[in-house]
Amino acid sequence: MKRAVAVAVLFVCARASAAGGDYRLDSREWNGLGRLADEATAAGCTITPTESLDWSTLEARDVVWFVYPRTAVDGGNLRRWLEAGGRAVLADDFGASDAALAALEIRRLRGELGNVDRYDGNAALPIARQTLSTELSVGIADLVANHPAFFSAATPPTYAFSPGAALVVEGRLGKGYFVAIADPSVLINNMLDIDENLAFARALVRRTCKPGERIRLVTQSFVARGEPSSELLGATATDSAFSGFNRMLEKIDDEAHAAATDGRTLAALAMLMAVAALILFGRSWPARGRIDGHWTRAAAPETGWRAWGRDTTATYLRDEVALRLSEALGAPMTDWPPAELRTRLGRKLGPEGAEAAASLWSRLRHPPGWLGRRQLARLHDSALALFDLLRERGQG
Numbered sequence: 001m002k003r004a005v006a007v008a009v010l011f012v013c014a015r016a017s018a019a020g021g022d023y024r025l026d027s028r029e030w031n032g033l034g035r036l037a038d039e040a041t042a043a044g045c046t047i048t049p050t051e052s053l054d055w056s057t058l059e060a061r062d063v064v065w066f067v068y069p070r071t072a073v074d075g076g077n078l079r080r081w082l083e084a085g086g087r088a089v090l091a092d093d094f095g096a097s098d099a100a101l102a103a104l105e106i107r108r109l110r111g112e113l114g115n116v117d118r119y120d121g122n123a124a125l126p127i128a129r130q131t132l133s134t135e136l137s138v139g140i141a142d143l144v145a146n147h148p149a150f151f152s153a154a155t156p157p158t159y160a161f162s163p164g165a166a167l168v169v170e171g172r173l174g175k176g177y178f179v180a181i182a183d184p185s186v187l188i189n190n191m192l193d194i195d196e197n198l199a200f201a202r203a204l205v206r207r208t209c210k211p212g213e214r215i216r217l218v219t220q221s222f223v224a225r226g227e228p229s230s231e232l233l234g235a236t237a238t239d240s241a242f243s244g245f246n247r248m249l250e251k252i253d254d255e256a257h258a259a260a261t262d263g264r265t266l267a268a269l270a271m272l273m274a275v276a277a278l279i280l281f282g283r284s285w286p287a288r289g290r291i292d293g294h295w296t297r298a299a300a301p302e303t304g305w306r307a308w309g310r311d312t313t314a315t316y317l318r319d320e321v322a323l324r325l326s327e328a329l330g331a332p333m334t335d336w337p338p339a340e341l342r343t344r345l346g347r348k349l350g351p352e353g354a355e356a357a358a359s360l361w362s363r364l365r366h367p368p369g370w371l372g373r374r375q376l377a378r379l380h381d382s383a384l385a386l387f388d389l390l391r392e393r394g395q396g
Contacts, residue, residue: 023068023184023219025049030190033067033217039202044211053218055081056226061213065089068184069096070221075103081228083174087208091184093149105154106169106180116161119144119194128159128167135319136170136179136207138326140199143167146191148183172315179204203332314376318364321383325357328395338362353389360386 025047028034040047045063055077058064064081066073069092078088078100090097090104098108119125128143137158150165151157157166167186170179185191192198209215326332329344336344342358349357360382 023188025217028189031185031188033187033189033219035189035192035198036187036201036205039205040209040215043202043205043209045205045209045213045215047215047217049217049219051220051222053216053222053224054226055224055228058086058216058228058232060085060232063087063089063209063213063215065091065208065215065217066097066100067091067187067217067219068094069218070094071096071224073097073100074224075099075101077224077228079103079173080230082172082176082178084228084230084232085175086228086232087176088178089181089204089208090178091181091187093147093183101151101180104169104171104173104178104180107152108149108182109152109165110149113150113161113165126161128161130158131160131166132156132158133323133327134158134170135322135326135332136203137168137200138203138323138332139330140196140203142196143186143200144191144194144197145183146185148185151180151182153180175315177208179208206332314364314379317379317383321360321364321386324387324390324395325361328390338365348395349389349393353386353393356382356389357386 022031023033025033025037037047047065053064058081064086066089073090073092073096078090082088090100092101093108095108101108113126117127119127124147125144126148128145130137130141143159145161145167148161148167150161150167151169152164153166153169155169155171157169159168160166167182168179170177172178181187186197187201187204192201205215322333325341325345328348333341333344338358338361341361342354345354345357348354360379363379364383
């Protein structure tokens with residue numbers, strides 16, 4: 001860590017109050033978010049503070065960041081937002097987001113951290129160690145917090161001060177992704193003088209917001225209204241098997257009305273509907289013994305790996321491929337197109353290995369909302385082959 005900033009960081013030891021430049025994007029004061037705004041701009045994201053959050057107007061390109069909220073964050077709305085495919089960051093240590101955290105099975109706690117390393121020996125600045133290697137944490141071993149709270153969570157933490165005392169927890173809910181941080185001051189200008197904290201802020205922006213998307217920053221007091229849509233505006237239309245089946249039923253129903261006088265036609269249509277329903281029901285389950293989740297380092301769900309839907313499995317597989325390739329390359333690679341990935345991997349895996357990895361990533365980069373069993377099995381086998389190759393080359 002950069003020790004030269006230790007004296008400056010001492011000024012952070014008093015918690016930020018609700019005055020002055022606290023958590024303002026346009027502030028270059030020690031407690032502002034000017035440097036975070038710079039990172040968002042560099043990543044091609046628009047970051048805008050808002051004092052009025054209308055959940056009903058949020059679109060697929062929006063990311064909601066709650067940083068030091070002073071108004072309660074509605075847990076039901078957050079849950080619906082994530083389930084629909086939204087992304088959110090919750091950085092709070094005073095309690096306004098407790099209901100929202102509870103919806104994510106996270107509890108905010110306060111107390112003595114005990115035997116934890118401190119930055120430059122300062123008791124107010126405990127160090128959290130990386131406990132889970134993810135796309136967000138790759139290459140960032142430690143984070144420094146400032147008078148923080150800590151989390152107890154059902155999800156394994158990404159950074160923790162000690163067992164049962166997490167600083168950062170990330171995870172998925174439905175189609176969405178969230179990051180919870182037990183200390184919002186990790187993101188203020190003064191704390192970003194620490195190299196690891198700056199790298200984390202940069203990774204957090206890039207993990208939650210792609211170029212051209214928008215971060216809606218909600219901080220201090222705000223007014224919330226509306227409810228998230230179950231289908232995010234601007235989302236790429238993905239045609240699930242069941243929605244397709246429903247449209248097929250509607251078409252059959254129309255044809256049935258037109259042929260209502262023909263009993264044989266109605267019987268044939270009824271048979272077709274029954275067969276289609278059985279096929280779709282059978283195909284909705286992952287192939288037994290094939291997709292068992294042993295390739296991922298994520299915690300197994302309580303109901304077992306086979307309880308995962310195929311869309312969830314494809315998303316976890318994508319994240320695992322991104323994580324292992326990022327570790328092999330020593331840098332997050334999710335923003336790279338396949339051609340750039342192929343070039344960078346050529347030196348590590350050889351031309352054939354780089355081509356295989358780039359081909360797999362081109363298929364996983366934006367996984368469809370629903371995959372057939374054979375498609376998922378092929379992606380699964382290709383990923384296992386890539387993981388084996390990485391291990392052979394000492395990269396995994």
